[in-house]
Amino acid sequence: MSDREETGALEYHERTSHTPRSVRRASPGLDFENKPRPYKIYEALPSVELPEAIRSPQQPALSVITQPGPDGEEGRAPDLEALAGLCYYSAGSTKRIRRGGREIEFRAAAATGALYHVDLYLVVGDLTDLDAGVYHxxxxxxxLDALREGDYRGVLATASGSEAVERAPVTVVTTSTWWRNAWKYEERTFRHAFWDSGTVLANLLSVAHALDLRAEAVLGFADEPVAELLGVDPAEEAPLELVPIGAGGTVPDAPEPEPIDPETRPLSDREEEHPLIQEAWRAGVLPDGEAAREWRSAAVEASLGPPRTGDGERIALDPVDHETESKRPLHETIERRGSCREYDREPISFRKFSTVLERATRGTPIDARDPGGPALAFVEAYLIVNGVEGVPAGAYRYRPEEGELERLMAGEFREEAGHLALDQRLAADAAACVYFTADLDRVVDTLGDRGYRLAQFEAAIAAGRLYLATYAHRDLGGTGLTFYDDLVTEFFSPRAEGRAPMFLYTLGRPA
Ligand SMILES: Cc1cc2nc3c(=O)[nH]c(=O)nc-3n(C[C@H](O)[C@H](O)[C@H](O)COP(=O)(O)O)c2cc1C
Structure with a gap:
């Protein structure tokens, strides 16, 4: 995988990095007249109503947000009600707020700019109460909009070479419709595709776990056949991840899918082109199922090396056990989640902080990760802590294997934290800022340009779980934030030298 083209993921990353200068120079103002709708609307497709009374996942969020392996009962398949819960609690509209005379809709998972460019498709075999088909x-x-009738799961099985997909009664496919996010974020949307699908999948996997359904995120698949199956053009909308749900039997061979191009309502008057998104996407395309299988094995084997050790002072985290953890149910945690807009500077409890970090980073069922390997396989977390009871303010590296923080620098870094986060006060006021970072040169050397998607995604799904673990506690709040890339690396150097920040999450006490 060393014959990468020059216009690959690393160059994309470099060219879309934020610096104080690039942010000052960013294009002025947004054209609200041309803002894309946050939905895909098909003009003429039959649809299947989902049951209104959704079975809400009652288990405590803290018990179900993490499952390092695919988990779930063998032979178990979702029914329509389970599918409704899976979709609603990951990508559904959970609240509406009136602001400035306009009603704004918010969804189950956090999303950059509340632009909601990630859609879910379901590729389904015959279920007890739903006919086999491809749905949106x-x-x-x-x-559910019915795109195709018939059992097409075999297309995904062939495209991915994934055993989990081969055995799943239903596979969810996530996509990003670039323009829906690029209207505001332009070329950076390719990063946001993985950030925003990561938060959606943190929810989806948790709900699946609560329903005792096997589920994992599959990043290795041939892109074109999946796009063709959904009837989408990757120049506009591209598949990001597959999530096989449930397990039992083997999917039958699929019929050759006829090309489809269902009519959809325009998103806005005009759409602008963003060539770097296309290039970054194309650079990571896998040609067929065999390539996907090879990529997956390489990723599972790729030991990106033991985390760099240092001799900084160690602080052992002290998470609560399942007996004494907060019992806020998953459904309530998701319904009440909303990115914190202002923190006060009151410190948060060390035990809650420990619990949030520990539960969110126990390892994720991703096809490209060895379930027996390190909890965070491709990313490392660095922190600025300014307001956690009993933890001296400072910069730290999190060592999930040992359940410890290792101190890199002592001191209060509120001003620095605010500056690193594009000069947003939220980061200065937060109790802690968590920066997921990756050694991108090494990731891309080992796993090609597809590895870039993986590093962004692993960071994002961990951050999505941080959101859930935070909101499992009634007195905590959190939010994802954007950052100046190189300044974050510099701040944590020399330890973080060569590492690039992928995702920043902050938590604290809401004002
Ligand atoms: C990856 C990511 C980055 C974000 N960056 C910022 C940010 O820089 N500033 C900010 O105020 N909110 C940020 N947010 C929060 C979003 O604005 C918020 O998720 C969105 O408005 C939806 O609202 P909700 O999370 O309350 O449902 C970010 C969210 C995510 C997922």
Missing amino acids: FDPRALS
């Missing part, structure tokens, strides 16, 4: 989840109507 419509969060507006809480229904």
Whole structure:
């Protein structure tokens, strides 16, 4: 995988990095007249209504947000009600807020700019109460648009070479419709695709776990056949991840899918082109199922090396056990989650802080990760701690294997934290800022440009779980934030030298 083209992921990353200068120079103002709708609306497809009374996942969020392996009962398949819960609690409209005379809709998972460019498709075999077919989840109507009739799961099995997909009664496919996010974020949307699908999948995997359904995120698949199956053009909308749900039997061979191009309502008057998104996407395309299988094995084997050790002072985290953890149910945690807009500077409890970090980073069922390997396989977390009871303010590296923080620098770094986060006060006021970082040169050397997607995604799904673990506690709040890339690396250097920040999450006490 060393014959990468020059216009690959690393160059994309470099060219879309934020610096104080690039942010000052960013294009002025947004054209609200041309803002894309946050939905995909098909003009003429039959639809299947999802049950209105959704079975809400009652288990405590803290018990179900993490499952390092695919988990779930063998032979178990979802029914329509389970599918409704899976879709609603990961990509559904959970609240509406009136602001400035306009009603704004918010969804189950955090998303950059609340632009909601990630859609869910379901590729389904015959279920007890749903015919085999390919469907699109419509969060507006809480229904499924029927794109194809028949059992096409074999297309995904062949495209991915994944055993989990081969055995799943249903596979969810996530996509990003670039323009829906690029209207505001332009070329950076390719990063946001993995950030925003990561938060959605943190929810989806948790709900699947709560329903005792096997589920994992599959990043290795041939892109074109999946796009063709969904009837989407990757120049506009591209598949990001597959999530096989449930396990039992083997999917039958699929019929050759006829090309489809269902009519959809325009997103806005005009759409602008963003060539770097296309290039970054194309650079990571896998040609066929065999390539996907090879990529997956290489990723599972790729030991990106033991985390760099240092001799900084260690602080052992002290998470609560399942007996004494907060019992806030998963459904309530998701319904009440909303990115914190202001923190006060009151310190948060060390035990809650420990619990949030520990539960969110126990390892994720990703096809490209060895379930027996390190909890965070491709990323490392660095922190600025300014307000956690009993933890001296400072910069730290989190060592999930040991359950410890290792101190890199002592001191209060509120001003620095605010500056690193594009000069946003939220980061200065937060109790802690968590920066997931990756050694991108090494990731891309080992796993090609597809590895870039993986590093972004592993960071994002851990951050999505941090959101859930935070909101499992009634007195905590959190939010993802954007950052100046190189300044974050510099701040944590020399330890973080050569590492690039992928995702920044902050938590604290909401004001
Ligand atoms: C990856 C990511 C980055 C974000 N960056 C910022 C940010 O820089 N500033 C900010 O105020 N909010 C940021 N947010 C929060 C979003 O604005 C918020 O998720 C969105 O408005 C939806 O609202 P909700 O999370 O309350 O449902 C970010 C969220 C994510 C997932």
